[in-house]
Amino acid sequence: MAVNEAIKLRNNRLAQYYGMFTIGLIVFSLIMGGLELVAGMPKAWIGWTFLMLTMGMYAFIGIMSRTKILDEYYVAGRNVPAIFNGMATGADWMSAASFISMAGTLYALGYDALAYIMGWTGGYVLLALLFAPYIRKFGQYTIPDFVGTRYGGRWPRLVAAISAIIVSLTYVTAQVVGVGIIMSRFIGVPYEWGVVIGLSGVLVCSFLGGMKAVTWTQVAQYIILIIAYMIPVTFLSLKLTGFPIPQFSYGYALQNITTLEKELKISSEAPARDGSGRMIQQGYVPAYNEGMSNAAAVTAINQINGYFGLNITPPKAQSVPDTSKPADEIQTDWRGTPWNFLALTFCLMVGTAGLPHILIRFYTVPSVRESRMSVGWALFFIFLLYFTAPAYAAFARWEILQNVVGKEISALPEWTKNWSNLGLITQRDYTTLEGKPIDKLPAWAAPQVKSGALVITDANGNGKIDLAGATFSETEVDGKKVGTFGELSGTAITKTSVDGILQFGELNIDPDTIVLSTPEIAGLPYTVAALIAAGGLAAALSTADGLLVVISSAIAHDFYYRILNPKASMNTRIWLGKTMLVVAAVIAALLALPRLALIAQMVAWAFSMAASSFFPVVLLGIFWKRCNGPGAIAGMVGGLSVTLFYMYNNYLDPSFNVLGITHLAAGIFGIPVNFLLCYIVSKLTAAPSQEVQDLVDHLRSPELDDELMTSIASGKQAAGAH
Amino acid sequence: MSDIENMSRQERINAYWKENNRLIAILLAIWFSVAYIPPLFVNQLNNIVIAGFPLGYYFGSQFSLVVFVILIFYYAYAMNKLDAKYHLKDRDK
Numbered sequence: 178m179a180v181n182e183a184i185k186l187r188n189n190r191l192a193q194y195y196g197m198f199t200i201g202l203i204v205f206s207l208i209m210g211g212l213e214l215v216a217g218m219p220k221a222w223i224g225w226t227f228l229m230l231t232m233g234m235y236a237f238i239g240i241m242s243r244t245k246i247l248d249e250y251y252v253a254g255r256n257v258p259a260i261f262n263g264m265a266t267g268a269d270w271m272s273a274a275s276f277i278s279m280a281g282t283l284y285a286l287g288y289d290a291l292a293y294i295m296g297w298t299g300g301y302v303l304l305a306l307l308f309a310p311y312i313r314k315f316g317q318y319t320i321p322d323f324v325g326t327r328y329g330g331r332w333p334r335l336v337a338a339i340s341a342i343i344v345s346l347t348y349v350t351a352q353v354v355g356v357g358i359i360m361s362r363f364i365g366v367p368y369e370w371g372v373v374i375g376l377s378g379v380l381v382c383s384f385l386g387g388m389k390a391v392t393w394t395q396v397a398q399y400i401i402l403i404i405a406y407m408i409p410v411t412f413l414s415l416k417l418t419g420f421p422i423p424q425f426s427y428g429y430a431l432q433n434i435t436t437l438e439k440e441l442k443i444s445s446e447a448p449a450r451d452g453s454g455r456m457i458q459q460g461y462v463p464a465y466n467e468g469m470s471n472a473a474a475v476t477a478i479n480q481i482n483g484y485f486g487l488n489i490t491p492p493k494a495q496s497v498p499d500t501s502k503p504a505d506e507i508q509t510d511w512r513g514t515p516w517n518f519l520a521l522t523f524c525l526m527v528g529t530a531g532l533p534h535i536l537i538r539f540y541t542v543p544s545v546r547e548s549r550m551s552v553g554w555a556l557f558f559i560f561l562l563y564f565t566a567p568a569y570a571a572f573a574r575w576e577i578l579q580n581v582v583g584k585e586i587s588a589l590p591e592w593t594k595n596w597s598n599l600g601l602i603t604q605r606d607y608t609t610l611e612g613k614p615i616d617k618l619p620a621w622a623a624p625q626v627k628s629g630a631l632v633i634t635d636a637n638g639n640g641k642i643d644l645a646g647a648t649f650s651e652t653e654v655d656g657k658k659v660g661t662f663g664e665l666s667g668t669a670i671t672k673t674s675v676d677g678i679l680q681f682g683e684l685n686i687d688p689d690t691i692v693l694s695t696p697e698i699a700g701l702p703y704t705v706a707a708l709i710a711a712g713g714l715a716a717a718l719s720t721a722d723g724l725l726v727v728i729s730s731a732i733a734h735d736f737y738y739r740i741l742n743p744k745a746s747m748n749t750r751i752w753l754g755k756t757m758l759v760v761a762a763v764i765a766a767l768l769a770l771p772r773l774a775l776i777a778q779m780v781a782w783a784f785s786m787a788a789s790s791f792f793p794v795v796l797l798g799i800f801w802k803r804c805n806g807p808g809a810i811a812g813m814v815g816g817l818s819v820t821l822f823y824m825y826n827n828y829l830d831p832s833f834n835v836l837g838i839t840h841l842a843a844g845i846f847g848i849p850v851n852f853l854l855c856y857i858v859s860k861l862t863a864a865p866s867q868e869v870q871d872l873v874d875h876l877r878s879p880e881l882d883d884e885l886m887t888s889i890a891s892g893k894q895a896a897g898a899h
Numbered sequence: 900m901s902d903i904e905n906m907s908r909q910e911r912i913n914a915y916w917k918e919n920n921r922l923i924a925i926l927l928a929i930w931f932s933v934a935y936i937p938p939l940f941v942n943q944l945n946n947i948v949i950a951g952f953p954l955g956y957y958f959g960s961q962f963s964l965v966v967f968v969i970l971i972f973y974y975a976y977a978m979n980k981l982d983a984k985y986h987l988k989d990r991d992k
Contacts, residue, residue: 428951
């Protein structure tokens with residue numbers, strides 16, 4: 178009973194601390210808002226104050242939780258209560274991409290992007306039912322620990338450790354890119370400095386206190402990010418619909434979007450190009466209207482060539498269906514079928530359950546019972562954000578269709594100007610080129626000059642494009658219409674492309690814009706934008722923290738301690754862990770500097786990779802006693818190979834596909850291969866030892882006995898221990 | 900099941916495991932039908948509009964998420980009861 182009393186007391190104290198922190202954050206935001214509105218505090222000051230205060234807070238928690246105890250360093254002392262572990266998992270999980278870019282993806286793709294919303298939440302059901310309680314019962318330090326102990330020998334552990342490092346390193350690089358972008362946009366420091374400042378914030382915390390400090394910082398970061406995410410959209414909902422709960426009121430926005438899309442003729446309906454007679458509806462709410470293309474691969478390869486001075490030949494631009502061919506020609510067209518959507522949702526779910534930085538969060542709770550509750554809390558806290566993201570997207574889509582598309586460019590709403598200047602909104606009407614120097618064309622126009630679709634004739638020789646008083650005329654050359662408008666001519670010049678009115682097709686919006694511009698659309702002060710920046714930073718830093726712990730423990734614990742030097746002392750292990758943390762952070766920063774488009778792509782692939790390597794092996798390890806080491810290795814290698822093969826081919830050439838499934842969902846082919854190989858090879862080889870089978874029995878019982886598990890894991894199981 | 904008292908520890912674990920697997924199978928069936936059945940009929944479902952939300956869109960963006968959260972908390976609740984039933988509580992050495 179005394180123990181229970183002590184736990185209760187500690188939980189109350191934690192709730193008090195974080196409650197005070199939440200109130201403090203709100204009061205501080207109100208004061209800053211007041212200072213801005215009344216005293217006219219400059220924007221840069223507000224940005225810096227938010228940055229300094231939140232980073233200072235993380236450093237403070239890091240210093241307070243500094244530790245030299247191994248269990249605290251790797252698994253936060255295994256005493257994080259379920260609800261706080263849920264918050265920490267939420268922050269660990271929700272990255273810069275979830276916080277800033279996801280609403281933008283929803284804005285652009287409509288229904289089709291709901292695969293991400295369902296996939297990244299539904300995965301927690303698998304985690305709760307199939308993994309979390311057993312991971313907790315196993316009670317070691319890393320995921321390779323589990324694979325190594327269950328399947329015996331060095332090889333399974335080694336394969337698992339290498340996979341964990343590769344997946345986590347690409348993921349952490351993407352977070353560092355996010356940190357740099359947020360810093361440069363809101364504080365105005367150069368991108369490179371943003372990366373350095375952000376990383377030092379991560380390191381102060383994780384270096385001193387490992388998983389313990391990371392956990393308690395993540396709880397604070399969750400509070401910041403969820404408040405920052407909710408405030409702007411609540412006010413926007415109030416402004417647009419008169420109702421302050423955006424999650425319920427955006428149905429109204431969806432109705433307006435549907436009406437406006439009809440008026441603007443965006444929601445056309447046309448038969449599929451494969452002659453099947455299937456109808457494809459364009460628009461926000463209708464499903465499955467995205468074709469496939471390899472545009473991303475072409476861009477990524479060109480960027481790599483440009484940055485590293487390489488000469489890799491990019492693939493020929495291709496799309497399925499091929500829109501350059503006449504419509505009456507029968508072509509492959511998978512639009513209108515649900516297969517890619519279903520496959521993507523499945524891969525994201527299974528991948529979520531297989532990501533090492535999420536799995537290790539269930540080592541940190543006190544008991545099996547708490548681990549089950551903890552997944553529930555984690556999903557609840559994640560749900561709050563994912564439930565809200567579609568509201569952001571719908572309100573932004575409504576606002577843009579209503580007040581931006583089809584309007585005179587000179588009369589666009591104020592908020593669009595700022596974001597156009599930052600290059601996040603692109604208006605591809607040629608009248609916007611007026612006065613631009615010819616040698617510094619915007620990124621959308623430059624390739625057209627290269628391809629010959631746009632010809633610039635500098636008639637007056639001033640080096641600028643002059644369009645004042647120009648009128649449009651059109652002639653036909655070789656059966657093609659060529660337009661002329663002032664100093665511009667070519668096939669790209671048409672009546673609508675130079676009319677000074679922004680058509681839907683002429684508008685390009687960076688996905689980040691949707692969340693970032695909401696405070697301005699809602700007419701809120703800059704303080705709210707600074708709060709959003711602080712929230713985005715919290716999302717990126719908390720995820721980076723969790724990933725760095727995975728990388729450092731895979732090296733220090735699995736490689737060094739378990740494989741190379743099992744006699745290493747506790748001090749050596751902690752010291753090596755800390756060193757690896759810094760090394761991983763520096764490598765991530767170096768990888769982040771070129772800002773390669775390929776990195777974001779690799780993060781999306783990480784889910785398919787985790788799904789087709791870890792998931793089946795961990796699952797069978799718990800639910801099928803007969804599964805053995807050779808089976809696990811065959812499964813992991815086979816599953817991952819099939820996934821990578823499909824990914825590689827479809828990424829470069831979309832005409833290589835099965836049922837129109839894209840490279841993002843390549844795991845759908847690797848998962849069954851992994852299960853099948855694992856089954857066949859296990860059956861053909863000897864059953865695992867009695868010791869391993871006993872271990873599985875131990876995992877299945879919720880009674881906790883950490884010492885016994887540790888002795889089993891280190892292979893020193895005492896006779897008669899069970 | 901009154902003879903649980905007379906079972907050996909191994910027998911209790913086996914019976915517990917069977918019930919656990921049955922519960923997992925039921926919950927996963929719900930999980931599967933909520934996530935993967937509505938997308939097959941999304942454009943037909945979208946013709947039904949409730950409070951402004953086309954139903955197909957609503958299933959993907961809200962309904963399925965709420966079900967996921969409930970499933971996990973229900974599993975935690977049901978397993979706590981199962982632990983007690985088979986005397987396999989945490990720290991219950």
